[in-house]
Amino acid sequence: MAKDKKNKNEIPEENIPEEAVTGEVVEEPAENPLEAQLASEKERFLRLAAEYDNYRKRSAKERESIFADVKSDTITQFLPVYDNLSRALANETADEAYKKGVEMIMTQFEEVLKKMGVEEIPAVGKPFDPTRHNAVMHIDDEAYGENEVVEEFAKGFIMGEKVIRFSVVKVAN
Structure with a gap:
């Protein structure tokens, strides 16, 4: 019998509740089903609010990106006009009024x-x-430095960090 009493006082580790072992009180889930449902709905609401905020930010970035792309494409369509005005100014003409008019148009275009x-x-x-440059020719000339651009065939343009059109150039050495 002494053995039976000794065995009764010893509780196997399997039957000891976890809170007794750690000394911490484990929080039990809310007993009221309405409180549980409220907590669930609050969590759902917070997730939806975060999802909407992410959607709004992503949409704003997409709009800005699309606007920049459309702006870049539109400007690209006008660059041949710029090139033609540059060529017109490079040619000599006897009509000073004509030349002055083309210069005014070019100035306005650049603005x-x-x-x-x-x-x-x-x-x-x-x-x-x-x-930023597109090399179409290469020359060996000691008068110029290493990989120096010596001539530009078509001007390049940049908007912010985005290259709209690469400069078409001749490179030395």
Whole structure:
């Protein structure tokens, strides 16, 4: 019998509740089903609010991206006009009024491009940059530095960090 009493005082580890072992009180789920449903609905609401906020931010970024792409594409369509005005100014003419008119149009065109955030890519005399220049010719001439742009065939344009059109250039050495 002494053995039976000893065995009764010893509780096997399997039967000991976890809270007794750790000394912490384990929170039991809410007994009221309405409180549980309220907690569930609150969590659902918070998830929906976060989802909507992410959707709103993603939509705003997509709108900005689409606007920038459309703006870039539109400007690209006008660049041949810019090239033709440049060629017209490069040609000599006896009619000064005609030349003055083309200069005024070109100035206005450049102002519009500037207002839209479009800038020319500097080329001649600068080091060749494959992210901004398109080399179509190469010459060996010791008068120029290593990979220096010596001639520009078509101007390049950049809007912010995006290249709208690469500069078409001739590179030395």
